[in-house]
Amino acid sequence: MNAAYLNTPVGTLTLIEQDDAITELLWDKRQEGLCTALLQEGLDQLGAYFEGRLDRFDLPLAPAGTDFQQQVYTQMSAIPKGETRTYGDIATALGVPAQPVGQACGSNPIPVIIPCHRVVGTGHLGGFSGAGGVETKVKLLQGEGAYSLLI
Structure with a gap:
């Protein structure tokens, strides 16, 4: 599992990547794994969102669920x-x-x-x-x- 985190106005958010897709966003800091190119793109997009420069995320997502x-x-x-x-x-x-x-x-x-x-x-x-x-x-x-x- 690869993970990377970002400090935001709503707290520290951690993105989790598995199999070339974002699978989770957690409300705390996790320092497990490598910050891949996809995770860096996710962090960049989250940063742009919180700065008001991004209206729609464009990331491969694979949320678990029924x-x-x-x-x-x-x-x-x-x-x-x-x-x-x-x-x-x-x-x-x-x-x-x-x-x-x-x-x-x-x-x-x-x-x-x-x-x-x-x-x-x-x-x-x-x-x-x-x-x-x-x-x-x-x-x-x-x-x-x-x-x-x-x-």
């Missing part, structure tokens, strides 16, 4: 920077109840890059599984200019 979770990850990845969708919006698109969508969002192994922070409840922010919980979700949405749309 077929349903993969469908939710695809829906989340399609949400443009600066916009949000509700759990209900994604549920409607997939033809399922909203609760499993929320659970799939919480299982996202590559947050920020697969933007689960852009999924909110109807009339509330919903949860966030990253370090710092909802406060981190708010910071991410504020950084994208999306939080003011919710209040």
Whole structure:
């Protein structure tokens, strides 16, 4: 396993690469393995995102998850920077109840890059599984200019 980390406004984030794809983003510092060209590109893109210079990540991703979770990850990845969708919006698109969508969002192994922070409840922010919980979700949405749309 190869890993590389970056200090960001929401804490230290570590990217994990396996088999030439990003498989995880962790909310702490891990110093295992080699910083490959792909990991360096991921760090560069994360840095550009937090500086407001990147609207869409372009990295090979291989998040672990069930077929349903993969469908939710695809829906989340399609949400443009600066916009949000509700759990209900994604549920409607997939033809399922909203609760499993929320659970799939919480299982996202590559947050920020697969933007689960852009999924909110109807009339509330919903949860966030990253370090710092909802406060981190708010910071991410504020950084994208999306939080003011919710209040």
